[in-house]
Amino acid sequence: MGEPQPILEPLTPAAIFVVVTIDEGGEETVRNLLADINGLRRSIGFRVPGAGLTCITSIGSAAWDRLFAGHKPAELHDFPGFTGARHTAPATPGDVLFHLKAESHDACFELAMTIADRLAGAATIVDETVGFRYFEQRDLLGFVDGTENPEGRAATAAALIGDEDPNFAGGSYVIVQKYTHRLADWRALPVEEQQQVIGRTKLADVELSDDDKPANSHVAINTLIDPDGSQLQILRANMPFGSVADGEFGTYYIAYAATPSVTERMLSRMFLGTDRAAYDRILDFSVAVTGTSFFTPTIDFLDNLPSAPWEPTQLAPPGGEADPPSPSGTPPNSTTGALGIGTLKRSSRS
Numbered sequence: 001m002g003e004p005q006p007i008l009e010p011l012t013p014a015a016i017f018v019v020v021t022i023d024e025g026g027e028e029t030v031r032n033l034l035a036d037i038n039g040l041r042r043s044i045g046f047r048v049p050g051a052g053l054t055c056i057t058s059i060g061s062a063a064w065d066r067l068f069a070g071h072k073p074a075e076l077h078d079f080p081g082f083t084g085a086r087h088t089a090p091a092t093p094g095d096v097l098f099h100l101k102a103e104s105h106d107a108c109f110e111l112a113m114t115i116a117d118r119l120a121g122a123a124t125i126v127d128e129t130v131g132f133r134y135f136e137q138r139d140l141l142g143f144v145d146g147t148e149n150p151e152g153r154a155a156t157a158a159a160l161i162g163d164e165d166p167n168f169a170g171g172s173y174v175i176v177q178k179y180t181h182r183l184a185d186w187r188a189l190p191v192e193e194q195q196q197v198i199g200r201t202k203l204a205d206v207e208l209s210d211d212d213k214p215a216n217s218h219v220a221i222n223t224l225i226d227p228d229g230s231q232l233q234i235l236r237a238n239m240p241f242g243s244v245a246d247g248e249f250g251t252y253y254i255a256y257a258a259t260p261s262v263t264e265r266m267l268s269r270m271f272l273g274t275d276r277a278a279y280d281r282i283l284d285f286s287v288a289v290t291g292t293s294f295f296t297p298t299i300d301f302l303d304n305l306p307s308a309p310w311e312p313t314q315l316a317p318p319g320g321e322a323d324p325p326s327p328s329g330t331p332p333n334s335t336t337g338a339l340g341i342g343t344l345k346r347s348s349r350s
């Protein structure tokens with residue numbers, strides 16, 4: 001298994017989520033950034049001792065085809081979207097996701113700024129969400145979020161690809177969704193009823209008993225048991241975000257999994273319901289405004305990117321030059337790989 005990106009690292013007080021789409025012809029610049037991203041993270045992280053800056057970089061399905069020749073992760077596909085009778089999870093654009101985490105915002109911000117500089121003219125930032133820790137890892141509904149995440153070996157099994165896709169072992173599938181909360185409606189509910197919506201107690205964060213937990217509670221809907229009795233799990237790293245000026249109060253949902261099918265099953269249950277519930281009651285108070293799927297390759301993959309689709313194939317026919325396919329919009333002389341940290345390309349903005 002290649003070395004995974006820091007998916008299993010614990011949550012931090014600060015996070016920034018940046019989603020970009022790649023402009024036509026921007027592929028080479030994006031590839032160069034992917035190859036340099038770990039070096040950039042290291043040089044910024046080293047300047048902020050104790051910040052523990054990490055960056056997890058993930059790539060969408062259509063972008064994969066534009067950036068890389070060769071193998072593709074077996075289950076990489078676009079976010080399907082879910083339309084229930086009452087609530088909808090839209091699919092929204094996104095080619096690359098940068099999930100930045102640190103003990104302090106400055107470290108995340110410096111790396112986000114560097115990423116934006118490097119991508120200027122080559123990619124468009126379609127979403128930037130600044131997440132923050134809210135008390136004891138609570139969401140803005142006031143409940144502790146993340147308690148039942150798997151730990152240790154269970155976390156590795158839930159989040160990282162193993163032998164089932166050997167070319168991509170150590171990788172992961174990640175789904176992000178931005179939710180905004182109807183906070184006034186939520187606050188109007190007595191705490192007792194809020195607990196029925198979530199399926200846990202609010203202050204002490206204890207799961208309600210099976211008798212007390214409604215079938216449409218968030219915890220009941222998202223407890224997936226396989227026929228063999230084992231629980232299907234994902235690794236969530238949600239963060240609150242918001243703006244008092246805009247009256248926006250949200251949860252940035254992000255979950256890593258060895259297969260996107262587990263998260264998609266959970267979403268199907270939340271939005272389309274189960275045989276015992278019409279939909280997840282949390283959706284009466286939380287509106288999904290984005291939804292995008294990505295693949296998180298290993299660090300080794302980023303350090304040694306496969307050839308680009310427009311590059312000549314390694315095996316040119318004897319005596320003849322390979323005739324590289326040249327998709328429209330790709331730069332004509334785009335044959336270089338990483339620029340290397342010592343020779344960073346200067347963007348026009350810097």
Ligand code: HEM
Nearest residue numbers: 139143144145146147148179219222251253263266267286
């Ligand atoms: C508005 C967005 C969301 C909020 C505020 C939220 C909040 C919570 C809270 C407070 C818990 C209970 C504590 C815990 O174990 O973490 C929880 C559990 C959970 N949530 Fe969410 N969640 C959201 C969206 C989602 C989505 C979209 C999924 C899956 C696609 C999901 C999957 C889960 C799972 C698997 C659990 C653990 C269930 C268990 O084993 O007990 N959540 N969530």
